[in-house]
Amino acid sequence: MTGPIESPTNSLWAVTLATLVKDIRLEWRSKDALNSMLFFSLLVVVIFSFSFDPLAEESRHIVGGLIWVAFLFAAVVALNQTWARELRNQVLDAYRVSPAPANALFLAKALGNFIFVSVLEALMTPLFVIFYNLRVLGPAWQLIPVAVLGTWALVVNGTFFAAMSVRTRSRELMLPLLLFPISIPAVLGMVAATTSILTGEESAHFWIVLLLTYDVVFTTACLALFGMILHAE
Amino acid sequence: MRKTFTILSVITAVLLAYALYQALVVAPTDAQQGEVYRIIYYHVPSAWTAFLLFFINFIASIQYLVSRKPSTQAAAKWVVLAIGVAGVVACFLPAVQRLIPAGMRPSAVATTVLLIPIFYFVIGWLFPGDRLDVLAVTTAEVGVVFCTIVLITGPIWARPVWGIWWAPGDIRLTSTLVLWLIYVSYLVLRRFSNSAQTQMLAAALAVFGALDVPLVYFSIWFFRTQHPQPVIGGGGSMDPRMLRTLLDSWIAFLFFAFLVCWSRFRLELLHREVEEAHAMESLAGEGVAAKASLPLNRSPR
16 A cells, blocks of 8 residues: 555556556455356356257357357456455545546456456366367367457456446346347357357358457447546546 | 427327328238238337437437536547548548448438437537436437337237248347347446446446447348348338338337427436435435425426
8 A cells, every 4th residue: 555656656557567466466365256267167068068968060060159158157257356356445446536547447457357267268168178079170270369359358348347337236237237238249259250260161250350340449448438437426 | 398298299199190090001012921011110110210219329428428528528529520521521432332232322321420410419409418318318218118119020020921030140130139138238227326326337338339239230240141041122112102101100100209208308307306306405404405395396387
């Protein structure tokens, strides 16, 4: 709390980095979000594998949907904790009156969530491969931009809407209600891109461009409006 | 005001009855679909009305957001003007004209683009300050009602004509459904939010929803090109009597929507006045309460 006064608290990147490091350190020590996300998506994998009894040929067509639905639901777990942490001890109110730029806080939270969800994806993807006997028929390297852009698409809006839903009465419930309708084009893009790469039947280029557009549009919108949301009274 | 409302109600009732008569009796039967096609006289005007209301909601939300700071308000005026001018000019450039889907005339697209600055300035002029937010609530609620009518009448028509209730790959169905979902979440947010912050949060969500619509449209448009879908009669030729009935119905629906919006608008204003009076009462006790009397206790003007 009592940092050295000469530190450049007003610079966007300094504040972003400081908040990000703080969040990662907190997560590293508690592992609350990551553990609950991991267990949750593990449950989804197991339940789906019981309900669908996949053969290798069919599973290529459905697993793109399953994997992203699992990550979407798991991401909500992490996103809900983003701001709840700052409500304790009135941290968010302290931030509101401080001269630090609002967007630094938003960027740090979004990047933090991006890292958590990426770690989750890195750990869960091998499990999906094992449970559904997957073998990629298309250009596998394209899965990386799809994963990065798709995760950012979920996380950037998710962080924004979590900041909104934290102001409402039933916080945990509100976030998916706000996030899912807006995320439909992104989810469609991720699922369709993953399916077309796994099956190798169609090109995923359009979907990657769509995800990129979605990311650019909504990152801009979030950065433009976050200050108002943070200071809304 | 009460008199105008009554007169307008009568006019609306007459117009709706006339439109119904036109739709059921006067309009010719469709050569391929038979009588069942007549549902479009309720389906299509509802859709147009819903989209118009959502558009007004978007404009009102933008206005509300930028009106918080004088500097952004001034900047937004010029941005909107620039969008209008650039959009109209772009519609007549050959490079852009190639992107416009066949069957749409560039002048029609330019007129639509021109509506953005016109609506922006008219709404900003008619609804100053917090009334913008009241307008946003009103149009969102009434818009969701009309959108629901569209989503119910659509499958009723599709079942006999297409043979299926719902076509998941169809661009118009799916984007209307997503639009409906976005606005329902908007209303849920308003319901669950604390009164002091609701307006700002809701306005931000409305902007996000509006940004989402083109992305939804393009994603489904591409999704559709990969998947088989039912054939829709390719626009183009429509019996002039049918078109006339359609426009008559739309005018009736617009009157109806205006009427509903107006009463909802007044209700919301009264509701806020009551809340404010209650707040003042509990803040300052008896002395102020007399001045800020509840609007329902007042004698009618």
